[in-house]
Amino acid sequence: MRKAKKILFHTLILTLTSLIMRTVGVSFHVFISNRIGAGGLGLFGLIMSVYTFAVTLAISGIRLTTTKLVAEELAKGQGSTALLAVKRCLLYSLFFGGLASIGLILCADWVGTSLLGDARTIPSLYVLAFSLIPVAMCSVLTGYFLAVRKAVKSAAAQFLEQLLRIGIVVFGLNFIAPSDIEKSCLLMVFGTSASEVFSFLLHYCLYRLDRQQIRKDNQKAGTITGRMMRIAIPLAISDYARSVLSAAEHLLIPRKLSEHGYSKDAALSQYGRIHGMALSVLTFPSAFLGAFSSLLMPEIAESYAKKNMRRIFYIMTRVLKLAFIFAVFVGGVFLFFSKELSQAIYGSYEIAPYLCCLSPLLVVIYTDDVVDALLKGLDQQVSSMRYNLLDSFLGVVLVCLLIPRFGAGGYIAVIYITEMINGILSMNRLIKVTDFSLNIKDFITKPVLSALLAAGLVKLVFFHNAFSVTILAAMIVLMLLFYVLILLVTSCITREDFSFFATLFRKGK
Numbered sequence: 001m002r003k004a005k006k007i008l009f010h011t012l013i014l015t016l017t018s019l020i021m022r023t024v025g026v027s028f029h030v031f032i033s034n035r036i037g038a039g040g041l042g043l044f045g046l047i048m049s050v051y052t053f054a055v056t057l058a059i060s061g062i063r064l065t066t067t068k069l070v071a072e073e074l075a076k077g078q079g080s081t082a083l084l085a086v087k088r089c090l091l092y093s094l095f096f097g098g099l100a101s102i103g104l105i106l107c108a109d110w111v112g113t114s115l116l117g118d119a120r121t122i123p124s125l126y127v128l129a130f131s132l133i134p135v136a137m138c139s140v141l142t143g144y145f146l147a148v149r150k151a152v153k154s155a156a157a158q159f160l161e162q163l164l165r166i167g168i169v170v171f172g173l174n175f176i177a178p179s180d181i182e183k184s185c186l187l188m189v190f191g192t193s194a195s196e197v198f199s200f201l202l203h204y205c206l207y208r209l210d211r212q213q214i215r216k217d218n219q220k221a222g223t224i225t226g227r228m229m230r231i232a233i234p235l236a237i238s239d240y241a242r243s244v245l246s247a248a249e250h251l252l253i254p255r256k257l258s259e260h261g262y263s264k265d266a267a268l269s270q271y272g273r274i275h276g277m278a279l280s281v282l283t284f285p286s287a288f289l290g291a292f293s294s295l296l297m298p299e300i301a302e303s304y305a306k307k308n309m310r311r312i313f314y315i316m317t318r319v320l321k322l323a324f325i326f327a328v329f330v331g332g333v334f335l336f337f338s339k340e341l342s343q344a345i346y347g348s349y350e351i352a353p354y355l356c357c358l359s360p361l362l363v364v365i366y367t368d369d370v371v372d373a374l375l376k377g378l379d380q381q382v383s384s385m386r387y388n389l390l391d392s393f394l395g396v397v398l399v400c401l402l403i404p405r406f407g408a409g410g411y412i413a414v415i416y417i418t419e420m421i422n423g424i425l426s427m428n429r430l431i432k433v434t435d436f437s438l439n440i441k442d443f444i445t446k447p448v449l450s451a452l453l454a455a456g457l458v459k460l461v462f463f464h465n466a467f468s469v470t471i472l473a474a475m476i477v478l479m480l481l482f483y484v485l486i487l488l489v490t491s492c493i494t495r496e497d498f499s500f501f502a503t504l505f506r507k508g509k
Helices: 002-059 062-075 079-115 119-129 132-147 151-173 181-213 224-260 264-282 284-305 309-336 338-346 352-377 381-406 408-434 440-461 469-489 495-505
Strands: none
Touching: 002 079, 002 119, 002 132, 002 151, 002 181, 002 224, 002 264, 002 338, 062 079, 062 132, 062 224, 079 119, 079 132, 079 181, 079 224, 119 181, 132 151, 132 181, 151 181, 224 264, 224 381, 224 408, 264 284, 264 338, 264 352, 264 408, 284 309, 284 352, 309 338, 309 352, 309 408, 309 440, 309 469, 338 352, 338 469, 352 381, 352 408, 381 408, 440 469
16 A cells, blocks of 8 residues: 555645645735736736647647656656657657747737737737747646656645746736736736746756656667657647637637627626636635546556556545535535625625635536546546537637626626536546446435535524634534534445545555
């Protein structure tokens, strides 16, 4: 169980790191929204939607490719070939990162004026272009650390990267007027670019030190470049298509809100409230599952390569059950305490309706992340990406159809429909390739009823108390205690579930 202990240790460290990073990130979002307003946050969101597409072009599927190649070669005991794979992947990322950087520089004026419809975004796009090569090459090194089960090193580098970005922005905003949205956005993207360069340099130094520990061999490299291209190119094409559709969706949202009757600034503000403020808070707790999912993919891939379906089925059952139980609790917290959370985080109730409306969807969003990791580990990444493409295409269509007629309510509907379809298709594929049987009673019914009962008991206990952050924290903790207790009483959590984690601490090899 030494290997299992190592996985658990890395999961705990990654979870803690991710939780801290998300806490800092949400706090930073609150600071920015208070500084430049929802409209400024909406404009920054448009800039980053273009940047996200450019990053997709720069990476071109190389991160997952690196992880798969390195993990496979190390499993064969071919350390030299694994290191060669990293070199080839770095050259690949340098080429595509350079193309993406040049493309964004050449197209910045057109994108800013014609596509985004706001010339204030042009300087920011130029600045972001210079970070694309470091981002692409850093993705290779991140994939390497994931393959060798040392993602903690990458997480530490990313944490320092975020601190640098936030430090630059917070310091720089002291010299910029809050009303100057263009300069504020320019400062934020400069912080992003500078931190990405720093992150790559730090990742590369860590890689140079770590590769000394890999045992060299005299095996022939074989067709490593051909294998790299066969994995990366299909992933890249799929990512391109999805990124184009996703960027188009986010660019269309403010325009379609304007067609509903909002002014340009009001449309940006509404987009900023939902996408930049509410969704960033709703996805914050996913840090607890995100770290585990990142380590789950190579673990499942290794078991799948050994045809150990019994182990895969056992891990999958425990992990999915944990994901459902966790997601239901988090959704319940946002559903019942949306007003309190909105007041505590942003100092107002303006995003409370969105937290409340979107909270039930967290069960789908959170568990879909785990299902996606399982599918990739089972060599089903093509199916997963096909569903993501359908999700993105449907999102663009629904944005055009629903938002002009229903406004912000239409945007909420788009999120629900696309996430539900993606989640159902992914789960159905997982069931099909593994013959997994989803126990609705234990996975969904019992957790949902337990969360409702726990929240009801908490509301009764704190019925007459005035709001404060301390009381809110106490209510959430008490709800968690009631929730776990009810799950134990109803046998939703069993002795076998505890033994699954207990074995990770037992002595043995």
